[in-house]
Amino acid sequence: MIDKTWGSAAEAVADIPDGASLAVGGFGLSGNPIALIEALLAQGTSDLRIVSNNCGVDDWGLGVLLNAKRISKMTSSYVGENKEFERQFLSGELELELTPQGTLAEKLRAGGSGIAAFYTQTGVGTQVAEGGLPRKYAADGSIAVASPVKDVRTFDVGGRARDFVLEEAIVTDFALVHALRGDRHGNLVFNKAARNFNPLAAMAGRVCIAQVEELVEPGELDPDGIHLPGIYVHRIVEVGTGIEKRIERRTVAAPANTEGA
Template structure:
């Protein structure tokens, strides 16, 4: 592997993503999403994708564009809201959904990147997450066609108290797509504030990580203590510039008189 990981065009960076690929995609809502790479993948034409991401964007932006084009077969997410097409496709059987608690999803991605096969967590114990029965695919008439299977539950003693934990398997994917504020040619990345969210974890989980960066700096310019994701996890870097469009999912401010 060359140390210079810069790819000149987004189209070239995603050119080898095949039909049926599994993708881990960074971002939370519309914050920190790799929109340029998503657009490039939309143009590239890959189909039947299995995507792991906190949510699926909105109807006209982010992963919602791939969904509206019918290119996503399955979503592994923690949140369905803000995207009517996501809900519609799920309820009519056009989309498979593995609904996962948000913290568990983050840890499944981190564990996959760290080479940990599975882990026990208290999250989901006593619910359908552990006991099974969560609808994963509906029939066209809205009935449940496929439901989640029960998961293994074990009791461990924590601080002298027996507690139940559910076994969750790690997630690894074929590719990962992330957006960063800064990066260098070796793939070291810095994310901007809350845009950091799921991105380092998604990057770790992907066997091939493709990062779009707003600013490419010289190798050595980044303070090692300020690097959020080391380049060992990154395979390709595409410079998209600081003027890349960023949308706000929901405004919560009021007008000042």
């Protein structure tokens, strides 16, 4: 039997070196592998190049690594909920490769599927394709690193000529993901919206580390209900069902006016 379980989050991330690239699951604060993130913070790993939909908030998710200045580059699609992220980017401390959300998802999926690159219509006619988007600022506010020009080709799709921009796949050194349930072989089941980028991030990492709320024995998961097969997962850590989960922005309706009812 291939038992991929590790004793703790700290042990599972111990060999992630300075300068490593990571694909990290989550969307907002949903499905964040927070135990693995905090273990990485505790061991002091720095100069990380992270691919994730966003960078958490100032005190949660990937934001805890950002606050400690452990991240040198983010590849993301949305960064609007983190004030420290804005400060570091505009001051030239952080590099940002801003990527359309669907394109980011496909770049991760392609990397995990052995596809080197693909053409998409997203970004055609914009700076995504034409280049010049700021990736890193200099201390004086000038652009130190700008996005490059990308290849654009015309294809006949359904009898209609359309332009497409070439996007390269993403493969990272490691992946950190969160799942509801997993077995010792690494097969994973995600919970509703917490599924989000987690399977795609897992696919893109050369070494995928998964934290699960519940660890079960092989054969206990319904094969038809497995969201990510264990072939993509190399290490699995049980963190328990009581792990803290935060809501990024809570919105509640005002109570109904029952006066006179």
